[in-house]
Amino acid sequence: MGDKRIICAGHVCIDITPAIPDLGRRPIGEMLTPGKLVQVGRASLSVGGSVSSTGLGLKVLGADVSLMGKIGRDEFGDLVLKEFRKYEAEEGLIIQDEDATSYTVAIAIPGIDRIFLHHSGANDTFCDRDIPWEKVEGAALFHFGYPPIMRAVYENRGEELVKILSHARGAGAATSLDLAMVDPDSDAGAQNWREILERTLPLVDFFCPSIEELCWMLDPERFDEWKARAAGRDVTTVLDVDRDIRPLAGMCMELGCKVLFLKCGAPGMYLKTTGREVLEKISHGTGLDSGLWAERDFFERSYVPARVLSGTGAGDTSIAAFLKAVLDGYDPEMSMHLAAATGASCVEAYDSLSGLKSFEALRKKIDAGWEKAGS
Numbered sequence: 001m002g003d004k005r006i007i008c009a010g011h012v013c014i015d016i017t018p019a020i021p022d023l024g025r026r027p028i029g030e031m032l033t034p035g036k037l038v039q040v041g042r043a044s045l046s047v048g049g050s051v052s053s054t055g056l057g058l059k060v061l062g063a064d065v066s067l068m069g070k071i072g073r074d075e076f077g078d079l080v081l082k083e084f085r086k087y088e089a090e091e092g093l094i095i096q097d098e099d100a101t102s103y104t105v106a107i108a109i110p111g112i113d114r115i116f117l118h119h120s121g122a123n124d125t126f127c128d129r130d131i132p133w134e135k136v137e138g139a140a141l142f143h144f145g146y147p148p149i150m151r152a153v154y155e156n157r158g159e160e161l162v163k164i165l166s167h168a169r170g171a172g173a174a175t176s177l178d179l180a181m182v183d184p185d186s187d188a189g190a191q192n193w194r195e196i197l198e199r200t201l202p203l204v205d206f207f208c209p210s211i212e213e214l215c216w217m218l219d220p221e222r223f224d225e226w227k228a229r230a231a232g233r234d235v236t237t238v239l240d241v242d243r244d245i246r247p248l249a250g251m252c253m254e255l256g257c258k259v260l261f262l263k264c265g266a267p268g269m270y271l272k273t274t275g276r277e278v279l280e281k282i283s284h285g286t287g288l289d290s291g292l293w294a295e296r297d298f299f300e301r302s303y304v305p306a307r308v309l310s311g312t313g314a315g316d317t318s319i320a321a322f323l324k325a326v327l328d329g330y331d332p333e334m335s336m337h338l339a340a341a342t343g344a345s346c347v348e349a350y351d352s353l354s355g356l357k358s359f360e361a362l363r364k365k366i367d368a369g370w371e372k373a374g375s
Helices: 049-060 077-087 119-127 149-169 193-203 209-218 220-230 241-254 312-329 330-348 358-368
Strands: 007-009 013-018 043-048 065-072 093-096 103-107 114-120 141-147 174-178 259-263 269-274 297-301
Touching: 007 049, 007 077, 007 149, 007 312, 013 077, 043 049, 043 103, 043 312, 049 077, 049 141, 049 312, 065 077, 065 119, 065 193, 103 269, 114 141, 114 149, 119 149, 119 193, 119 259, 141 149, 141 312, 149 193, 174 312, 193 209, 209 220, 209 241, 220 330, 241 269, 241 297, 259 358, 269 330, 297 330, 312 358
Parallel strands: 007 065, 007 141, 013 103, 065 093, 141 174
Antiparallel strands: 013 043, 103 114, 259 269, 269 297
16 A cells, blocks of 8 residues: 555635534524624634645645645745644745735534635635646646635636646546535625536546535535525434435536545535446556446445544545545545544544544554444
8 A cells, every 4th residue: 555646736724713612402593693792712723724634634644745725925824834834745835925815713613513704815816827737747646625715716617627627637647626615695606616517527536525515516406405404403414315415426427426425514424436437547546446446335424533622624634534545545435434534533623633543543443343423
């Protein structure tokens, strides 16, 4: 299981996460009301976004990974640089004088899906020409994260995203793509995301969205039905694999998806793959065994964490574990086990990285009978 080089490009920001006490059965509206002072705990300040959570997550897990993103020359940018230097990962950062560094305030209340206050900052100007493509040559995988909150990438029917993925393939790398939730009232929310996915998914080998953002983009009427069914709760808690998840996955496969790694919130994650002949066209640099991975379709329930402090970064780090497991040569079942185990480890800390464990440590816990959600 030798290391294969990975490029992780896209969105980078600073995450500000105040520690918020468990509300018990009280609705969130009782806490977040105009004019009310809410006592919270100490805030966690950490790097966030796909490049930070997935990219640095890959570093922590032992992968050979290079990171590419854009920040501003400001206080938040200094914090990003400082954190990336800890991992010797700052080389690929572009510092833009005229842009501000992106930040997110993550309101992570135990038992309730997170609420984000986000400023895209320098991410809005990131584009194909910012990527030093000569450094992508020879990489096994090129991962791109969060185009829905990167203006230059999603504008013009996703033209820049098409360019980026095409260039990555031209450099000989397999491609993977992660999305982000869209504010319906924003400019990004006005885009035709189904059309953007129709243009880009044929260029994507490993597609790693969350089920909420994917459903909103591909089937908004279905998404409205899910929200009505959830009645204010986390949508993922009311979904059925056969009724809700598989039909949406089928839409992805029709649009050209090859390997779908679908994050489904606290309940777990879902894997669906296409046929062997299509998988054989994925870059041989990945070492993917097309026979082993062809036509797989199953749901992986989450592992029960020892504690839940914050869901921030759990999806991104589970992607990191999944991609590394694939490149390390693990079979689909163990790749999903390790992804789910990494997600469970992540939520045990307020930030994205300090809770992560090595694959060896995770396998020991799994082999020892780590409890699954719903068991």
